[in-house]
Amino acid sequence: MYRSEFYVYDQDRPLPVCIRNYTMEDFDQLIEIQSECFPPPFPSELWWNKEQLTNHVTLFQEGALCVEINGKLAGSLTGVCVELDPDNHSHTWEEVTDHGYIRNHNTNGNTLYIVDISVRPKYRKLGLGKLMMYAMYHVVIEKGYDRLLGGGRMPCYHKVAEKMTPEEYLEAVIKGELKDPVISFLLRCGRVPIGxxxxxxxxxxxxxxxxxxEWKNPFK
Structure with a gap:
């Protein structure tokens, strides 16, 4: 079981934080986090359901992390282990995560794949997403996986889609010519674009x- 306790700063005020594995007792708060991160018109049936969450904590609890501030859950990060060809970039979120149910979890896989990361809006300036991502890197190292991988949204791409391809957009973000909140966040977490x-x-x-x-295991 993963558990790490430390402090983060809200301006000049230190706040006690704990990153740990989430459990069945956390399910209601995890669904509440989804409702805050994906409010209407996002369909509520696409928030986590308890069957999915039960699979997360029973099939791969090491990949089920949450962050807690003063006893309240502020966010979560979920992963699944799969076997993927590093050169094959053609897959969908539904295929690789089993629609979020992770019944395809492969203990002997080579890749820890990010299923979801969510942080309550009021806590998003505290760096909690990055801290949870670092915690998941610890899991990659401890389990001996080759890498961590996940698909990052490109929410500003639609603004320039008429004049550049997605690949050109990604390259422009990497060069600092454009800004994208998700891609830039992942870059700050040490993730490297591969396609x-x-x-x-x-x-x-x-x-x-x-x-x-991608984030490669530095010990492999």
Whole structure:
């Protein structure tokens, strides 16, 4: 079981934080986090359900992390282990995560794949997403996986889609010519773009594209 306790700063005020594995007792708060991160018109049936969460904590609890501030859950990060060809960038979120149910979890896989990361809006300036990502890197190292991988949304791509491809957009963000809140966040977490997955997830802002962002195990 993973558990790490430390402090983060809200301006000049230190706040006690704990990153740990989430459990069945946390399910109601995890669904509440989803409702805050994906409010209407996002369909509520696409928030986590308890069957999915039960699979997360029973099939791969090491990949089920949450962050707690003063006893209240502020966010979560979920992963699944799969076997993926590093050179094959053609997959969808539904395929690689089993629609979030992770019944395809492979103990002997080579890749820890990020299923979801969510942080309550009021806590988003505290760096909690990055801290949870670092915690998941610890899992990659401890379990001996080759890498961590996940598809990052490109929510500002639709603004420039008429004049550049998704690949060109990603390159422009990497060069600092454009800004994208998700891709830039993942870059700050140490993730490296390896390509674009098309038709990855139904997402109007990204035009269904996602940047595949990798973190390699430095001990492999």
């Amino acid at each position: 674009v997955a098309r038709n990855y997830l139904e997402d109007e802002e990204s035009l269904n594209n996602a940047a595949l962002m």
